[in-house]
Amino acid sequence: MVKTVLASLVYYIWKARNEVLWNQQVWLINTTVKKSQQMSKLGIKGLLPKKAKVEDKTWILMISDVKAHKVDYARNIWNRMVLPKHRFIGWQIVNNQLLTRDNLSRFLSISSPLCSVCCRENESHQHLFVHCCFTQKLTGEITKWCGQFDWSVDLNIWFSKAANSMQERVINTVILATLYIVWTNRNSCIFELSCKTVSTLSKEIKSCVKSRCLMGCNGGKGNLDSYILNLPNEVVSVTFSSEFG
Known part of the structure; x- marks a missing residue:
């Protein structure tokens, strides 16, 4: 019961x-x-x-x-460029508060400790969002799309870095969107017995980030629109492919 x-x-x-x-x-x-x-x-x-x-x-x-x-990663997560639901899940992830199977097993008997996505290793925050083979394939697609940055094995350290430039803020938005998608796909695997493909999730993340950056948080000022649209032509450490335009 x-x-x-x-x-x-x-x-x-x-x-x-x-x-x-x-x-x-x-x-x-x-x-x-x-x-x-x-x-x-x-x-x-x-x-x-x-x-x-x-x-x-x-x-x-x-x-x-x-x-x-005060925590160093708070400002990067609770940034207005990030969708509220992405902030909420991101905050729970860095504080190890989601009900992954390792956390559930502390107070509830569960049928299996294995990751519901890959079914190879025990599910934990670190496994699901960093080491899971499915997550690694997805983050590989996303990092290739975004440019020169590696998916961090320690998300707390990543978000603790100051995001002063526009490209750094966009990257934070991409990462938090990816974390949210990984979590909702995991839930879909459990509750609906349906897991989406890496390609499908990758497209969802790209579409979500593009919509948010270009329309959701700019207030019609145009500065962010101009930055996003011109970014592929700029010589910066973080570039976006033509799919973004």
Whole structure:
């Protein structure tokens, strides 16, 4: 019964990919973090009226001791160029919070620990998003399309690098889109018993990134449009093939 309920819950969350829902989730996370940061800066003195309940004062005291830890990779993941649902999944990936089979097995008995995509090795974040032979074929297609960069074996280190230039921000967008597609394809393999081909997923990623960069986050200013369209003709470390234009 517990397995059925949990599986149904995971499936429901995966299917609920409406953009509005993702935006609401991102807003909630950002609001919660901001409140934590504000509370951590406030002392108990003068914060509550004298007649406040003891439990309220105790709660505020506990909150005031909470420190908001800044992480280097946050800015690259929570970038407006990246789709909200890609940010959300990307954040969970770098923090090892997705319900991969190794995480599920800690509190639930599962039928098999093997990766549902390749069925060769045990499923974990590191395997699914880096070492899985299917993922490596997909990332090989994507890196060939994007230009001169290697898929990192440590995503935390990759996203910790400052993305100051436009091409670096585009690459981050590509990587997060790829991670999202890998995860949703994995879920499709489990819940729908249907896995897409590398070619199909590669086309989805390219189309998604192109649409996002050219239309989704530019606000009609034209600067990003011009950059993307002219990028193949520029001498830069990261170039895009003619498929992008």
